[in-house]
Amino acid sequence: MRIGSALQQSVPFASAQMSADMACLRIMETTDLHVHLAPYDYYADRPRHDLGLLPLSRLVDQARNETPNTLLFDNGDFLQGTPVGDFVAYERGLREGDLHPVMAAMNALGFDAITLGNHEFNYGLSFLMKAIARADCPVLAANLLRKRGATARGDRSLTRPYALLDRVVCDMQGQPHPLRVGVIGLAPPQVVNWEHSALDGRVWSRDIVETARAWIPEMREAGADIVIALAHSGIGAARHSDGMENAILPLARLDGIDVVLAGHSHLEFPGPAFAPSPEVDPAAGTICGKPAVMAGFWGSHLGVIDLLLRREGRSWTIMGSRSELRALASKPAGPRAPALTDPVPGFTPPRPRSPGVRRIVAQTHQDTLAAIRKPIGQAAAPLHSYFALLGRSAATAVVADAQCAYITERLRGTEHGHLPVIAAVAPFKAGGRSGAQHYTDIAPGPLALRHVSDLYAYPNMVAALRLTGAQVRLWLERSASVFSQVVPGGAPRVLTEPDAAPYQFDILYGLDYVLDLAQPARFLPGRAGENADASRVLRVRLNGKPLLEDDEVILCTNNFRASGAGGFAGPGTEQQVFGDSTSMLGILRDHIATHPRLVPQHGPPLRFAPIPQGRAILPTGPGARAHLHDIADLNPGVLDDCGAGFLNLLLDFDARA
Secondary structure (H helix, E strand, O other), X not given: OOOEOOOOOOOOHHHOOOOOOEEEEEEEEEOOOOXXXXXXXXXXXXXXXXXXXXXXXXXXXXXXXXXXXXXXXEOOOOOXXXXXXXXXXXXXXXXXXXXXXXXHHHXXXXXXXXXXXXXXXXXXXXXXXXXXXXXXXXXXXXXXXXEOOOOHHHOEXXXXXXXXEEEEEEOOOOOEEEEEEEEEEEOOOOHHHHOHHHHOOOOEEOOHHHHHHHHHHHHHHOOOOEEEEEEOOOOOOOOOOOOOOOOHHHXXXXXXXXXXXXXXXXXXXXXXXXXXXXXXXXXXXXXOOEEEEEEOOOOOEEEEEEEEEEEEOOEEEEEEEEEEEEEOXXXXXXXXXXXXXXXXXXXXXXXXXXXXXXXXHHHHHHHHHHHHOOEEEEXXXXXXXXXXXXXXXXXXXXXXXXXXXXXXXXXXXXXOOOOOEEEEEOOOOEOHHHOOXXXXXXXXXXXXXXXXHHHOOOOOEEEEEEEEHHHHHHHHHHHHOOEOOOOOOOOOEEOEOOOOOHHHOOEEEOEEEEEOOOOOOOEOOOOOOEOOOOOOEEEEEEOOEEOOOOOEEEEEEEHHHHOOOOOOOOOOOOOEEEEEEEEHHHHHHHHHHOOOOEOOOOOOOEEEOOOOOOEEEEEEOHHHHHHHHHHHHHOOEEOOOOOOOOEEEEEEOOOOO
């Protein structure tokens, strides 16, 4: 029978006194692990205390010790994100029947179900299917499809769309009762575009809300007492639109969904990252009145939802809930919220699972360290990304050099070989939500394999587009949308818009262009629509001459951007003139190995127009102090610490060279 849909938050948990018809169910979430198994920064080659599935497993053990009825879920993006993932995919390899270390660790920790995220597909479909083949729990993805039907119920999903978990829960007096929990897995439908070259003709997608609306009645008909949406999706716009990426709000409104587990956007819920609204309560941890969590990223937090259930005949009703995040970071511990109920008689804490996780992670960690420390070249100059959002980064310039050299050689002698080649490179490691330590900072000297992943954090494949000068200008306008408007004589604002991520900012090497940040943005970061009357791009030159609207160039980029990710102008099959399965990591590795003393060939392509009394604040990594001379023309001034570890620099746009 169906569970009650209304959450009665007013019911005090303390009132549930040893009742035979009451039970507590604890639901735990990890999300966006990105192969962070050990508490280690492989790019800097040093330990970290605030991330990793291994230390998180100890929090899981602790949470299981506190109550007898628990479930553990992972919300996707577990397969890619550190050199561990690259090592398994490219160095060790994964054959049929092999056990991926992420799956081994998840099996050891005892997950009840996991869903697929978008980054699961970065190494290709075959690799993904091998990786999840030996999972001990259901792997779910209702809206990622092997075959698309006339309706969602007629689809053939890539993995199971949902799972029914039959569990026995103990009431307050220790008596067992059956409970059937339905879990539906959902992922961003954009993944088929983002990984177009690998998935085209093999995987399709459907809208998150449409898919959930279709499957929930079947789950209820199959006896699900509680339905959990395990959605690799963020908390975005309130109004539903077809194919939306961050669909948690309209998803939570659906009748029949009782609990929402969110992810993808690397934020924390409940918490101050979200403003209160009629449907979002970041203090209580509810969305549309339903309990929800989003547990950060890289294993930074364990999401915990406690449900207070009342048994009525053969059905259960949710009488109350509590959502919280338990952080790994060593912060002063505040008082833990009181227990939902009194201790359950006869409850014996389960055996700890973290020792098994430790054994698995230890071997993989050592194998990865041995691989990434192999020397492959030398850097003749510092390679850092502290000022990449100003278009000044030797780290991204090296990537541009590698891209241009590779594409130029492949197009030699073709109908496109006579065109000039430029490169678009986004700074993947430039702070943002990933924190003040998330920057590339490579000193002159030996370069090892770990530095390749530091310079380019994703296993994207190379691609090339043939674009007109008009399309290039639109590309630059889209890139410039990450910046806030700098008001002449106004109070300084943070340089980038709150919704803008560093990977939405492309630097176009091979050009010389000027942006006027006193003008409004033509596009809104990460959103559709534009202000066609606005323009920040003042001048664009190629080889010393103005780039005209009808001029044509070859733009080197990656398969992700070439498929249209980020809304950049021009991508499409009709513009793409080159693409193969070679990863940018491999191209960059070979480029470093063939340049004994690596020096960036491309200089900074971007300049800013002068803005009278114009100032802005750039949050960057604390290591930027050693490189302030790189932006001396912006007269950087160091401001007080913003409290999140960032170094805040006050930039002066009043006069440019």
